[in-house]
Amino acid sequence: MIEAFGLTSNPCKELPLAVDDLSFEARAGHVTALLGLPGAGKTTALRLMLELQQGRGIAYFRGRPLNRIPHPSREVGVLLGDVPGHPARTVRGHLRMLCAAAGVPVRRADEVLEVVGLVSLRDERLGTLSRGMDRRLGLAGALLSDPHTLVLDDPAGGLSTREAQWLHGMLRAHASQGGTVLLTTSDPKEAARNADRVVTLEQGRLVADQKAGEFARTRLRPRVAVRSPHATRLAALLTKEARTAQRSVEVVREGGNRLSVYGSTCADVGEAAFRHGILVHQLADETGDMGPGAGPTTVEEPETAAAPQAPAQPSSADADPEPETAPQPSAPAETPRSEDAELHSSAPAEVPRTDGETTAAADPPAKTSRSAETRTPDALSVLPPPISVRPAPSPLRPLRYEIRRAAGISTGFVTGAVVLVVSALTAVLLARVGHTPQARLLAAWPRELPLPPAALGAGLLGALAFGDEFRHPALAADRGTVPRRLGLLVAKLLVAAATALMLAFLTVGCDAEVLYLVYGRELAQVPADWISTSASWIGLVVGCAWAGVLAAGVFRSTTAGLAAVLAVPVLVVPLVQKALEGASVRAAAGFPLRLRQVFLLQWPFGGERYLSGVARVIAQPVGGALTLSLTALLCAYLLTTLRSRVR
Structure with missing residues (x-):
């Protein structure tokens, strides 16, 4: 059960509040619809409930706010807009990544894929999915952790009739x-047909909170949709005849050549047009929304155009039909039908299940059976079996997620391959030119460049670790593993360090091998001081990777992360060099000896030597600048994390 109290969005300049003191409840075992025109505040209300947007008020999910639920994804399944995933990731890889983030078994991905009918498309990329398949994948992600509550923002928007029926069947099965x-x-007929309770919003305020049957009686009104090139003349004629016959008929101009006639029938309108020789392009029964904010934008076009059967105008019978929304490639086209006639019967078909009331409809036996067929979930509308989840200790779950995130797309592998090729070519050119120290030759680091290719590649991969999270926020709705969580930061730092180490060793090995093949053994020899050189090399590459991770996490951008990596040698190193070259009263000579004296006891395996080696690396200008940058970025990240939690 969801209980929302006083949801109010923050004011934005002189614009009215998107949501203003909204309170409602959605009961367990029921489908509740938030109905309103575009801009009425429906999406903002959901984001306030899920704590994805700043505002006032509170929402309880089975008696607890979302920030008090240890694993939010196991309580609330969310689908806001399109599936938020990297377009190059596969369907199965995306769900497996979310399994790792939610701490559920990886086999769960295959179970939900089978339920939503995407088994045959599990190796397809997210960027190639149609609208209907994207909705199926979004529902699969929402059902992944077997949540009690589903929160979906316009789930049937843009879907074909068949896809929408399947989706609502799944939601009905869950309820x-x-x-x-x-x-x-935003469609009142969809709300009346598929929901048990309808909560109507207008300009961010609650207008009505009704059961589906009551909503259908009070808000939906039958009408005749007419399209004619002589709409003005026909409207005046119908109004005059109704006044003469003392009938309650209302004619509304919907814009252009479209009329909506309330209180009449297709036969009466068609006969009136025939008697006066008025050409009619469309004549169909519809159901209109007569509630708050009703207007031309809320009118849903009929799927099929009914034409007047006028003997004098046989050629106009099928003229200018209203096109049906094109179905998705994955869903076969249905036989054309009148949605209005079905709605007029499908809304009453829902009512006995919710409040036991019915409304009048023409031809009850046939339409009731069709409505029941629409309401019944098809073979795919069977929910996956419940799962037993064992909470994994942090950061094991974020670490699994980060590994699957990094390995699920080819960006990292392509970047590594490019770094190896560029590094090998640079090493060959440096060896040909000469005058390059052996250590810089093996690292392919010309003096003219601020960083070697391996360090730039490691920084780019580190920046992508957080940049992809903000560009394709797959975890935005899961408050337990959003990018601001410190456990996820630790996981990203570990994976970035491992990737940087692998890239560093592969780069040196590849450069040495290429130099041996081209110039012989002389240029492929290992330097005498290889221990300190290796420590400096590893520290540089890992430091660049961490700088990219932290900067992208602070500035929410991959570009900003890479810029922070480049700023270390370009801006910070000169500042550190000036600070070290300045006049000083004290010197740090004899630091290793004093370090040994401070720790008194000898470390096992000569550990104090490695500690002093690390100190010497940090004492270098590049090492000091990198350490200073990492410290500043880490402090900034922690500050932004604490600020988001305080809010």
Whole structure:
């Protein structure tokens, strides 16, 4: 059950509040629809409930706010807009990555793929999915952790009729098992057909909170949709005849050549047009929304155009039909039908299940059976089996997630291959020119460049670790593993360090091998001081990777992360050199000896030597600048994390 109290968005300059003191509830075992025009505040209300947007008020999910739930993804399944995933990631890889983030078994990905009918597309890239398949994948991600509550923002928007029926069948199946379903829609007929309760919003305020049957009686009104090139003349004629016959008929101009006639029938309108020789392009029964904010934008076009059967105008019978929304490639086209006639019967078909009331409809037996068929979930509308989740100790779960995130796309592998090729070519050119120390030759680091290719590649991969999180926020709805969580930061630092170490060793090995093949053994020899050189090399590459991770996490951008990596040798190193070259009263000579005296006891395996080696690396200008930059970025990251938690 969801209980929302006083949801209010923060004011934005002189604009009205998107959500203003909104309170409602969505009960377990029911489908609740938030209905409103575009801009009514439906999406903002969901984001306030999920704590994804700053504002006032509170929302309880089964008696607890979201920030008090240890694993939010196991309580609330969320689908806001399109599936937030990297377009180059596969369907199965995306779900497996989310399994690692939520701490559920990896086999769960295959279970939900089978339920939503995406088994045959599990190796497809997210960027190639159609709208209908994207909705299926989004629902699979929402069901991944077997949540009690589903929160979906316009889940059927842009879907074909068949896909929308399947989706609502899945939501009905979830509610029938005791779950809570909250969705948004701008179509009153969709809300009346598929929801048990309809909460109507207008300009961010609550207008009505009704059961589906009551909503259908009070808000939906039958009408005749007419399209004619002589709409003005026909409107005046219908109004005059209704006044003469003392009938309650209302004619509304919808814009252009479109009329909506309330209180009449297709036969009466068609006969009136025929008697006066008025050409009619469209004549169809519809159901209109007569509630708050009703207007031309809320009118749903009929899927099929009914034409008047006028003998004098046979050629106009099929003229200018209203096109049906093109179905997705994955869903076969359906036989054309009148959605209005179905709605007029499908809304009453829902009512006995919610409040036991019915509304009048023409031809009850046939339409009731069709509505029941629409409401019944098809073969795919079977929810996956429940799962038993064992909480994994942090940071094991974020670490698994980060490994799957980094290995799920080819960006890291392509970047590594490019770094190896560029480094090998640079080493060959440096050896040909000469006058390059052996250590710089093996690292392919010309004096003219601020950083070697391996360090730049490690910094780029580190920046992508957080840059992809903000560009494709797959974890935005999961408050337990959002990018600001410190456990996820530790996981990203560990994976970035491992990737940087691998890239550093591969680069040196590849450069040495290429130099041996081209110039012989002389240029491939290992330097005498290889221990200190290796420590400096590893520290440089890992430091660049960490700088990219932290900067991208602070500035929420891959470009900013890479810029921070380049700023270390370009800006920070000159400042450190000036500080070290300045006049000083004290010197740090004899630091290793004093370090040994401070620790008194000898470290096992000569550990004090490695400690003093690290100190010497940090004492260098590049090492000091990198250490200073990492410290500043880490402090900034912790500060932004604490600020987001305090808010």
